[in-house]
Amino acid sequence: MFTDKIELKDFEKMDPEYKDLLGRVLTIQSDCEIGGPHLYVEQMLPVAPTKIDQLIVARTAAEEVDHFRKVARVAGDIGVDVSFVLSMPNQKRYVEAFRGLITTWEDFAVFGFLIDRVGRYQMEEFHDCSYLPLERILPDIVTEELGHIEYGHNKTAELIAKGDQNKEKIQRALDFWYVTALDMFGHSHSPRSERFRYWGLKRRSNEQARQDYMNEVAPLIQALGLNVPDPLKGRKYL
Ligand SMILES: [Fe+2]
Ligand SMILES: [Fe+2]
Numbered sequence: 001m002f003t004d005k006i007e008l009k010d011f012e013k014m015d016p017e018y019k020d021l022l023g024r025v026l027t028i029q030s031d032c033e034i035g036g037p038h039l040y041v042e043q044m045l046p047v048a049p050t051k052i053d054q055l056i057v058a059r060t061a062a063e064e065v066d067h068f069r070k071v072a073r074v075a076g077d078i079g080v081d082v083s084f085v086l087s088m089p090n091q092k093r094y095v096e097a098f099r100g101l102i103t104t105w106e107d108f109a110v111f112g113f114l115i116d117r118v119g120r121y122q123m124e125e126f127h128d129c130s131y132l133p134l135e136r137i138l139p140d141i142v143t144e145e146l147g148h149i150e151y152g153h154n155k156t157a158e159l160i161a162k163g164d165q166n167k168e169k170i171q172r173a174l175d176f177w178y179v180t181a182l183d184m185f186g187h188s189h190s191p192r193s194e195r196f197r198y199w200g201l202k203r204r205s206n207e208q209a210r211q212d213y214m215n216e217v218a219p220l221i222q223a224l225g226l227n228v229p230d231p232l233k234g235r236k237y238l
Pocket of ligand 1: 033063064067119141145
């Protein structure tokens with residue numbers, strides 16, 4: 001296990017595998033950050049039901065753009081230009097969750113509740129990581145993700161409280177995003193994931209992170225009066 005802490009000035013002398021993995025994870029992270037706004041701004045912003053909802057959609061998008069900017073700077077400093085992800089079509093996104101388009105408030109709410117939470121998990125993998133410039137951008141990003149998650153959670157509860165048909169719609173959205181969320185953690189037996197851990201660039205195995213996530217969301221889903229979907233149904237990455 002690699003236990004050193006690396007600054008930008010040390011990066012050049014690092015093992016090629018380390019350079020490759022760090023560049024890779026920063027590219028994917030920057031893609032996920034900008035992927036959110038590309039999913040929901042177009043359809044959700046102009047038809048927000050209240051001024052507050054509209055402000056929150058805009059602010060959430062602005063925060064994701066800022067997360068992109070922060071991750072892109074860390075990547076740029078090691079010579080990895082991630083600006084191409086800004087104009088990448090949704091269908092080409094690295095992570096499947098960002099390949100569609102969000103067109104309903106049920107989806108927007110559950111997306112915050114479940115997918116921003118995966119975003120938080122992804123960032124928390126870098127706690128105490130070997131690359132210090134990456135660790136330094138974490139606290140602000142995680143704080144903002146907590147806000148996105150809370151809004152999603154509250155909005156989900158609010159929509160459910162409006163009546164039974166809404167609850168069914170929310171359950172359908174949850175069924176979709178839950179499976180999508182679990183797939184975001186990747187294959188359980190990923191050799192690359194083990195290399196990330198070896199180099200101190202991730203804390204947990206994919207399976208461990210996914211299990212922690214499932215343990216965290218199950219009681220929240222149940223408290224909303226919803227059913228926890230079958231964790232294996234429709235999964236693509238097991
Ligand atoms: Fe983010
Ligand atoms: Fe977010």
